[in-house]
Amino acid sequence: MLWLRTWRLGIKSLLLHPMRTALTVLGIFIGVASVIWLLAIGEGISREAQRQIEGLGADNIMIRSVKPLNPPEASASAFILPYGLLREDYALLVETIPTIKSALPIREMRRMVRYADNTIECRVVGCTPEYAEVTRLSIERGHFITDAEVKVMQNHCVLASQVVERLFPYEDPLGRRVYFQDQKDYYTVVGICRDRAPTAAIGGSLDAQDFSNDVYIPISTMRKRIGDTIVMSSGGSREGETVELNQITLRIDSINNVQRTAELVEETLLKNHGKIKDTAVIVPLELLEQAKRTKMMFMVFMGLIAAISLLVGGIGIMNIMLATVTERTREIGVRRALGARRADIVRQFLVETIAMSVLGGLVGVGVGLLCPPVIDGARLIVKRVAPDMIAGLPDVVRDVTPIIVPASIPLAFCISVVIGVMFGLYPAYRAAQMDPIEALRHE
Amino acid sequence: MKLAAKLENLTKHYVLKSETVRALRGVSFDVPEGDYVAIMGPSGSGKSTLLNLLGCLDRPTSGAMYLGDANVAKMNDNQLSYTRATRIGFVFQSYNLIQQLTVVENIEVPLYYQGRLSKSDRARCLELAEMVGLKDRLGHRPAQLSGGQQQRVAIARSLVNDPYFVLADEPTGNLDSVTTDEILRLFENLNQLGKTIILVTHEDEVSAHAKRVIRLRDGLVQTDELTKNRIVLN
Ligand SMILES: Nc1ncnc2c1ncn2[C@@H]1O[C@H](COP(=O)(O)OP(=O)(O)O)[C@@H](O)[C@H]1O
Numbered sequence: 313m314l315w316l317r318t319w320r321l322g323i324k325s326l327l328l329h330p331m332r333t334a335l336t337v338l339g340i341f342i343g344v345a346s347v348i349w350l351l352a353i354g355e356g357i358s359r360e361a362q363r364q365i366e367g368l369g370a371d372n373i374m375i376r377s378v379k380p381l382n383p384p385e386a387s388a389s390a391f392i393l394p395y396g397l398l399r400e401d402y403a404l405l406v407e408t409i410p411t412i413k414s415a416l417p418i419r420e421m422r423r424m425v426r427y428a429d430n431t432i433e434c435r436v437v438g439c440t441p442e443y444a445e446v447t448r449l450s451i452e453r454g455h456f457i458t459d460a461e462v463k464v465m466q467n468h469c470v471l472a473s474q475v476v477e478r479l480f481p482y483e484d485p486l487g488r489r490v491y492f493q494d495q496k497d498y499y500t501v502v503g504i505c506r507d508r509a510p511t512a513a514i515g516g517s518l519d520a521q522d523f524s525n526d527v528y529i530p531i532s533t534m535r536k537r538i539g540d541t542i543v544m545s546s547g548g549s550r551e552g553e554t555v556e557l558n559q560i561t562l563r564i565d566s567i568n569n570v571q572r573t574a575e576l577v578e579e580t581l582l583k584n585h586g587k588i589k590d591t592a593v594i595v596p597l598e599l600l601e602q603a604k605r606t607k608m609m610f611m612v613f614m615g616l617i618a619a620i621s622l623l624v625g626g627i628g629i630m631n632i633m634l635a636t637v638t639e640r641t642r643e644i645g646v647r648r649a650l651g652a653r654r655a656d657i658v659r660q661f662l663v664e665t666i667a668m669s670v671l672g673g674l675v676g677v678g679v680g681l682l683c684p685p686v687i688d689g690a691r692l693i694v695k696r697v698a699p700d701m702i703a704g705l706p707d708v709v710r711d712v713t714p715i716i717v718p719a720s721i722p723l724a725f726c727i728s729v730v731i732g733v734m735f736g737l738y739p740a741y742r743a744a745q746m747d748p749i750e751a752l753r754h755e
Numbered sequence: 756m757k758l759a760a761k762l763e764n765l766t767k768h769y770v771l772k773s774e775t776v777r778a779l780r781g782v783s784f785d786v787p788e789g790d791y792v793a794i795m796g797p798s799g800s801g802k803s804t805l806l807n808l809l810g811c812l813d814r815p816t817s818g819a820m821y822l823g824d825a826n827v828a829k830m831n832d833n834q835l836s837y838t839r840a841t842r843i844g845f846v847f848q849s850y851n852l853i854q855q856l857t858v859v860e861n862i863e864v865p866l867y868y869q870g871r872l873s874k875s876d877r878a879r880c881l882e883l884a885e886m887v888g889l890k891d892r893l894g895h896r897p898a899q900l901s902g903g904q905q906q907r908v909a910i911a912r913s914l915v916n917d918p919y920f921v922l923a924d925e926p927t928g929n930l931d932s933v934t935t936d937e938i939l940r941l942f943e944n945l946n947q948l949g950k951t952i953i954l955v956t957h958e959d960e961v962s963a964h965a966k967r968v969i970r971l972r973d974g975l976v977q978t979d980e981l982t983k984n985r986i987v988l989n
């Protein structure tokens with residue numbers, strides 16, 4: 313009952329200066345909201361990164377062909393540059409490293425693909441049946457490339473969802489034949505993939521691996537029909553490259569062996585390829601751990617920013633309370649004369665600061681929870697108003713979906729209350745230490 | 756006769772850097788219950804100092820002051836607070852109501868610091884408000900009241916804890932003569948109802964309403980006389 317009164321009084325006193333109180337509350341509110349927002353955005357980004365990396369498979373190792381920056385002298389004169397992974401590497405790795413459970417050779421290139429009046433550029437991927445499992449592709453209809461198809465080098469293909477959409481807007485693609493323009497060759501569609509989200513960037517490019525524009529064909533068919541060499545003519549000069557394999561994805565028997573196997577792979581490749589740096593080994597497990605470290609750093613950094621804003625809010629409270637105490641010296645004197653103990657005065661002023669910080673905390677939590685929809689809305693608006701700007705952003709930022717960290721709500725709230733008490737204590741103590749006689753005399 | 760307060764050889768020294776100011780140098784007198792005392796004296800004679808001691812806002816340097824059986828000189832800060840909350844009613848020259856509270860809430864403040872606020876207490880607050888003639892102003896804020904009305908609220912507040920005595924420091928100092936008369940009449944009425952009143956004033960018109968006038972000079976009681984009021988009333 314009396315406590316209720318103390319609170320009522322505190323709120324009444326705060327309402328004596330509504331503007332001042334509101335501004336003070338604003339300080340805390342911004343601090344609390346920013347704690348929740350920063351943590352939510354950080355969590356969103358890191359979950360997305362983690363999801364993308366996990367999409368690569370933690371028990372996988374990828375070896376990619378990389379175009380060497382400084383091609384050796386011998387091949388500089390030739391207009392066709394051979395580099396990258398060889399079928400020989402593939403055989404050697406599979407034979408010599410026992411921890412490799414399975415190995416998946418991949419060859420990919422960009423080709424113009426046509427059906428009826430529609431022609432689009434696709435990434436044509438030559439692969440084996442395991443590809444679907446390793447990259448977690450799932451088939452919507454039909455089937456993925458089979459061993460039999462690889463064996464007899466059939467002209468069959470499987471289309472990703474976007475390709476279906478663009479080549480077959482009105483028809484069922486299954487059983488139809490698409491036309492590879494460069495080779496003047498037909499491929500029968502035997503399967504359609506389900507839509508899927510991109511995975512983490514690999515092989516040095518900033519963009520994530522996007523599977524939506526893929527056409528899968530048996531790797532043997534690709535070798536026979538297209539070959540290893542690609543020639544591009546640009547402005548009269550002809551340039552080309554010979555790549556046997558773009559990527560070998562290794563599945564390792566156990567996660568514990570991933571690290572050691574990766575080292576072995578690097579050694580083997582170094583022996584085979586000499587000084588030319590035309591391969592890169594990517595270990596998703598490493599990326600994952602790195603992402604976790606980055607997340608920790610990010611969180612600490614965000615936490616620091618939030619802590620600073622809360623500190624500023626706290627100092628704001630203290631500042632206002634010191635002013636309030638001075639301003640209400642007379643009131644303090646009167647209350648002391650009417651029987652208030654020092655503790656009563658401390659309590660009265662603490663209640664006011666706590667009321668402000670709790671209010672700031674509550675509003676902050678409320679606005680903090682608005683983070684995901686607000687970000688979505690902002691993205692929508694920016695997309696409409698400045699589409700170029702949003703396209704220029706890295707996709708982790710562009711597509712971030714903030715995830716409210718549940719613990720951040722009680723945390724932010726508690727911090728705001730603690731800040732209120734901490735920064736309210738000194739002004740309240742100052743008020744209580746006043747000599748009642750002096751205080752009564754105060755103008 | 757029961758005493759509301761008993762002062763025995765009270766002294767109060769202020770120790771400053773260069774000197775010691777002897778504001779009170781041995782003041783003794785009794786205040787029987789139902790008395791109406793006016794304390795007078797020239798500026799610097801120790802009136803305020805004495806009032807602070809009587810109001811338990813300060814402790815004497817030496818001597819003893821009894822409120823009932825308790826010696827205030829020996830009390831610590833919390834005990835002094837409790838004594839103020841339960842035994843003493845204050846009326847100030849500048850009313851000193853709390854701005855953010857209404858009339859009733861202002862009257863309730865001493866009870867709040869006693870840690871009690873029952874239904875009967877609230878009823879008593881209303882009674883007091885009615886007694887000082889502010890029954891229809893209960894929800895008003897101090898800023899909405901005239902000086903005389905504010906002082907009435909203050910008087911009601913000083914009575915709410917049923918104190919041993921009401922201490923009034925120049926209670927009419929800020930009021931015009933008509934309002935002054937009203938307030939003084941109110942004090943007289945209260946005194947007739949048995950309330951003990953001690954007030955500090957420098958105006959003879961005010962002290963003329965008291966039953967007894969104590970004049971201070973240089974920290975000592977110079978005279979302590981009964982006025983004709985007492986003779987008339989008794
Ligand atoms: N807090 C204080 N510190 C030092 N000297 C004081 C203090 N309060 C009062 N005095 C001195 O004590 C004497 C009595 O003062 P006071 O009780 O205020 O007299 P009055 O109220 O009758 O004018 C004066 O000389 C005054 O200067």
Ligand SMILES: [Mg+2]
Pocket residue numbers: 799802803
């Ligand atoms: Mg004085």
